[in-house]
Amino acid sequence: MARITFKLPDIGEGIAAAEVTAWHVKAGAVVREDEPLVDVMTDKATVEISAPFTARVIALHATPGETVPVGAELIVFETDQEAAVATTESAVAASPPAPPPPASPARAPALAETAAGPAGVSAPAAPEPVPAPMARRAPGSRPLASPAVRRRAYEAGVPLQFVAGTGPEGRITHADLDRTLAGGETERPASAPQDAVEEVPVIGLRRRIAERMQDTKRRIPHFSYIEEVDVTALEDLRKSLNERHGKARPRLTLLPFLVRALAKALPDFPGLNARYDDAAGLVRQHSALHVGIATQTPAGLVVPVLRHAGALDLWACAAGIAALADAAREGRIARDDLSGSTLTITSLGALGGLATTPVINAPEVAIVGVNKISVRPVYMEGAGGGFVPRKIMNLSSSFDHRVVDGVVAAEFVQRLRHLLEQPATLFVE
Template identity: 55%
Template sequence: MAEHTIKLPDVGEGVAEAELVEWHVKVGDLVREDAILAAVMTDKATVEIPSPADGEVIWLGAEVGDVVPVGSPLIRLIVEGAVADDKEADAGNASSDEAEKSAPPIEPAGEKETDKIRADVPSAETTPEAAEAVAPRRPLASTGLPRPEGEKPLASPAVRLRAREAGIDLRQLPGSGPAGRITHEDIDSFIARGAQPAARGLMPDTSVEEIKIVGLRRRIAEKMALAKSRIPHITYVEEVDVTALEELRSKLNGERKAERAKLTILPFLVRAMVKALAEQPHINARFDDEAGVIHRYGGIHIGIAAQTNAGLVVPVVHHAEARDLWDCAAEVNRLAEAAKAGTATREELTGSTITVTSLGALGGVVTTPVINHPEVAIIGVNKIMVRPVWDGTQFVPRKMMNLSSSFDHRVIDGWDAAVFIQRIKTLLETPAMIFVEG
């Protein structure tokens, strides 16, 4: 048996540190070679750390949310035989050895939760007086009473796993083992009763789960806080009749070639924004409020806010002014798939000059979108609903959609915001104008 230390590898591109965003193992776990042990995030990507060998995890060197320098000890394993540490990782990282020396002492591999519990239980040779001093008495299973509020039930990992798979809340089970410990027999008895709590009636749930904000979620939180604290938002809402646009979209999709992407409303909106921004280029900008400088861009780089399992990301349709409707559709689809799969590159996630946000069918009636700092505008798309609209003689059903858009009021006046949205409204309500050049 030998001990093997796994250090945070050099993930390349000059990255000196990474944030630990997820542990896939815990102390005491047995892992196979190439099994994923942890995931770390840099400002460029998320990187998974595999196990170099079969072994048992005996030490974890960081907590989720910690920023770990490259070359620092991350995990220690007990492995069969001797596995040489990565010498290449040590080369050029003179501080690695010092970091390892300063790491917390290793707990003995055998000292797991079960051992600690046994240490608290008096042995047969312990006197009654010593036993009382070592471990105060707890109510036994026979009482059938719920645990005091906040008291964590004692159980081995195997019992906890079985309870979790069976959907059993261990807080509802009294324990018949030493110090009120829950055993497999207690679970059997619980199931035999028809999976009913020993204490009848509704049970209050006083649990509080602590969820640390890490990784992408922390970056989103920081970005949103920055935007709301530094940008005075003005939100302008206008309704748009998209009946004609939806008819055109349906017809184009019905006649499209097989290699072309299916049209959603977003490509039409992107093309409408390109035409509107040509008339109001000061909205296609970023504001450096510390330097007091507005950077107005000739190229139109439209960020498309996309929801992923990890959180909100904003892939960018670069140079939308040089793309036709079908090209916009293909690029929007490609970026959305890359974002959901977590394969979007740094270049694909940066450089936007204005952003579109949409919740699709869940878009609600009105939203108040937060500007993607340091941009000065964001266009929010709400869901399409059929509503009765007065045409001058009668009410007729029309497909209506609201645009809820926010602007940086330091550099965009309310009048300019209204003119911009009204121009987009006109283009969307008369979609043939989107294709007219000049």
């Protein structure tokens, strides 16, 4: 038997260190080639690193939340496969950077595109280990599962705490989830008083979000402006266009119309389609509109960017937003698609509530929030008068008060309101 020390590989893009966010193995477990070992996060990507060969895990040398440099010892393996040993020794002896083990984007959304190299080691397949018996978790303990399994469960609406796991330490596998989806037994406990306290480490993408939000709120003096918009005519137009084109064109939501309204309004408000470099004391006003689309994913909030949005028609805009959101939720968003926005839109859809106070996506100076549409009685003046039902939506926008005055923000939102309430003006030059 030979022992092999597996080190954090060079995962490209000049990355010098990475944060360990989740282990998929434990000491004593047997892993097969290409099975997931560990998730690591850099400033540019979340990466799932796989086993280079079949072996037994002897020791793990990093804990979730710990940042380790490239080349640091991660795992000690034990194997009797000569090919694996020979290949590993050859890789270690080669000139740096050493070929990394297989690395693929983790199913949790990446902060950017993964730059991992191809697998550099291989080994003959070993007999498949006998599956571990089902392990029961202690009440209140956090279920163990890979990002891929968590994403499937999230999309299927299955709480993982009620799924019985057969993997190491009760880890939930795809097969376990398949059994639950097919109507198999779950671990739903009988009703009983619960007093367990779960400690959830703030690591990986969640820590990046926390640090960014804290820094943004500390540095930027936010103020919010909320206005209601009558979107009855706009909704009638949107519904009519969707019914007319059916599946022949992308389905239109309200967002493509809002993007078009931004593209029409911002030339008169150049200071809002901008990024503030407070260190240099510069506001960089952009002629092109690159819209950030705040997107909720199983791992947290990310903001992919719809570039040159002002040059897109409604359907190209709808297709672009849908493609970016899908890529973000599935963890395959490219690095370049997560930077460079000049103004961000945030929407909670049907959960949008009456009003919100969105946090600016620094270094931008403005963010526009979409709240839910509801039918309200509105008094209509003129002949006949009286109350009529209208579809009303609130726009909740926040601005950087260091560089945006209140009157400018108000005029901008009123311009958006006019465009959305009179949708024909969106298409008139």
